[in-house]
Amino acid sequence: MSVLEPRLAESLRALVTDPDRVTVNETVLEHHSHDLTYHTPHAPDAVVFPTDTAEVSRIVQFANEHGIPLVPFGVGTSLEGHIVPTRGGITLDLSRMNRILEIRPQDFLVRVQPGVTRTQLNQALRRYGLFFPVDPGADATLGGMAATNASGTNAVRYGAMRHQVLGLEVVLPDGRVIHTGGLSVKSSAGYYLTGLFVGSEGTLGVITELVLRIYGIPEHTAAARAVFSDIESAGRAAVALIGSGMTVGRVELVDAKTIRAVNRFKGTDYPESPTLFLEFSGGRRAVDEDIRLAEELMRSEGCLAFVDEHDPEAAAKLWEARHHAALALMAMAPGKKLMTTDVCVPVSHLPGALQAARELMESRGLDGFILGHVGDGNYHAGFALDAGDPAQIERAEEVNAAIVRHALARGGTCTGEHGVGLGKRRYLAEEHGEAVSLMRGIKALIDPRGIMNPGKVLPE
Numbered sequence: 001m002s003v004l005e006p007r008l009a010e011s012l013r014a015l016v017t018d019p020d021r022v023t024v025n026e027t028v029l030e031h032h033s034h035d036l037t038y039h040t041p042h043a044p045d046a047v048v049f050p051t052d053t054a055e056v057s058r059i060v061q062f063a064n065e066h067g068i069p070l071v072p073f074g075v076g077t078s079l080e081g082h083i084v085p086t087r088g089g090i091t092l093d094l095s096r097m098n099r100i101l102e103i104r105p106q107d108f109l110v111r112v113q114p115g116v117t118r119t120q121l122n123q124a125l126r127r128y129g130l131f132f133p134v135d136p137g138a139d140a141t142l143g144g145m146a147a148t149n150a151s152g153t154n155a156v157r158y159g160a161m162r163h164q165v166l167g168l169e170v171v172l173p174d175g176r177v178i179h180t181g182g183l184s185v186k187s188s189a190g191y192y193l194t195g196l197f198v199g200s201e202g203t204l205g206v207i208t209e210l211v212l213r214i215y216g217i218p219e220h221t222a223a224a225r226a227v228f229s230d231i232e233s234a235g236r237a238a239v240a241l242i243g244s245g246m247t248v249g250r251v252e253l254v255d256a257k258t259i260r261a262v263n264r265f266k267g268t269d270y271p272e273s274p275t276l277f278l279e280f281s282g283g284r285r286a287v288d289e290d291i292r293l294a295e296e297l298m299r300s301e302g303c304l305a306f307v308d309e310h311d312p313e314a315a316a317k318l319w320e321a322r323h324h325a326a327l328a329l330m331a332m333a334p335g336k337k338l339m340t341t342d343v344c345v346p347v348s349h350l351p352g353a354l355q356a357a358r359e360l361m362e363s364r365g366l367d368g369f370i371l372g373h374v375g376d377g378n379y380h381a382g383f384a385l386d387a388g389d390p391a392q393i394e395r396a397e398e399v400n401a402a403i404v405r406h407a408l409a410r411g412g413t414c415t416g417e418h419g420v421g422l423g424k425r426r427y428l429a430e431e432h433g434e435a436v437s438l439m440r441g442i443k444a445l446i447d448p449r450g451i452m453n454p455g456k457v458l459p460e
């Protein structure tokens with residue numbers, strides 16, 4: 001039965017300046033019921049599109065008073081069932097809070113609303129010769145990216161979202177609006193609340209504004225492709241590159257299956273073998289020297305072919321192909337749903353972890369793919385699954401669990417960037433032990449009625 005009676009939907013309409021921004025339209029509810037993955041969909045009872053902080057505060061306060069579950073929503077590209085309103089209630093879609101409030105080129109920072117997407121921000125920054133580096137493969141919102149502590153191909157050089165967020169405005173479950181951090185690049189004043197909300201996946205409050213670091217676009221950038229006969233050699237070469245101390249911009253691994261999918265999806269003709277996509281940036285001469293050293297190193301690790309791309313268009317095409325890899329793989333499996341592991345290990349353990357993942361997939365007869373941000377020790381073994389086949393999902397979950405335990409045993413994490421959502425809750429206690437009880441205490445303190453994205457992150 002619906003949590004939200006029609007009477008309550010009417011009450012919601014009274015809280016926003018335009019009642020059309022509260023909807024119970026079936027298509028909109030369905031759109032907010034699922035992500036790309038195998039997690040079981042569940043529709044919210046209503047979707048609200050707020051346009052300012054005051055509206056968010058009124059809606060959250062209302063939900064809290066009536067004990068109605070509330071799920072913040074950016075553009076729904078997260079990959080662990082984060083945005084599925086498993087208990088119904090209100091989905092708060094923040095995509096219309098999409099204004100860039102301030103660009104401060106001299107301070108290398110911006111102030112944005114949470115619905116601004118990463119490409120929208122980069123388009124606005126380009127004319128200042130600046131850019132924002134965090135680049136998940138989807139055009140996600142900055143609020144959603146902060147809420148999942150997202151990263152991407154640039155994290156090996158610039159870090160994840162957690163390293164970019166200087167300050168936040170957050171609406172707490174009781175409607176209070178707080179500001180954490182500020183405009184300065186460092187502060188030692190009190191508890192680090194910004195870090196608490198980054199990665200909290202909508203379970204502690206709604207992010208309504210962010211202060212983010214931005215960077216100068218490097219003078220020269222070059223990309224390269226290093227092709228290998230097998231994935232383990234590619235992994236060893238990535239570790240050698242990181243260990244060499246060279247300043248690498250990007251180190252991405254794609255397996256043969258992914259390259260095949262990308263070639264079909266993007267019309268490219270890359271050799272269909274495991275490949276490292278690399279990037280170097282800086283002054284022209286330094287980049288040329290980096291590329292020369294990288295080629296030498298890759299060849300000493302068994303690289304079969306090394307192709308460098310100095311032409312910006314060719315390099316952009318290469319990175320677009322990499323960003324679209326997951327979509328290319330899904331296009332090869334129409335009607336199927338995605339399960340992707342997301343472990344991160346200390347980088348020296350990467351080759352062993354890749355080998356273990358491949359062997360596990362083969363031993364269970366799962367036709368998966370492997371790709372990832374291997375410069376950070378973060379990789380994804382993924383499967384396209386038939387959501388109506390519980391036996392297949394169970395097999396994939398077993399492989400996922402074995403990959404996670406392999407990573408945890410080596411000091412790694414169950415999720416390097418996607419977050420916990422529904423899919424990784426079962427590993428949180430294994431990874432954090434007693435610290436999970438402190439997390440529960442924090443959740444109970446901030447959200448005593450448990451309205452914020454209930455059933456996510458913390459294990460039952």
Ligand SMILES: Cc1cc2nc3c(=O)[nH]c(=O)nc-3n(C[C@H](O)[C@H](O)[C@H](O)COP(=O)(O)OP(=O)(O)OC[C@H]3O[C@@H](n4cnc5c(N)ncnc54)[C@H](O)[C@@H]3O)c2cc1C
Nearest residue numbers: 074075076077078136137140141143144145147151202207
């Ligand atoms: C093809 C593809 C490639 C991807 N590649 C990467 C990758 O390389 N790296 C990576 O890290 N991720 C990747 N992702 C996952 C996804 O893009 C990220 O998780 C992203 O951060 C989600 O942003 P979103 O705006 O879609 O948020 P949503 O999916 O809408 O929400 C994500 C979570 O954040 C919460 N949330 C959203 N907005 C707010 C807010 N304003 N306040 C509080 N909580 C909020 C939600 O409740 C939810 O728990 C990929 C996804 C796809 C589909």
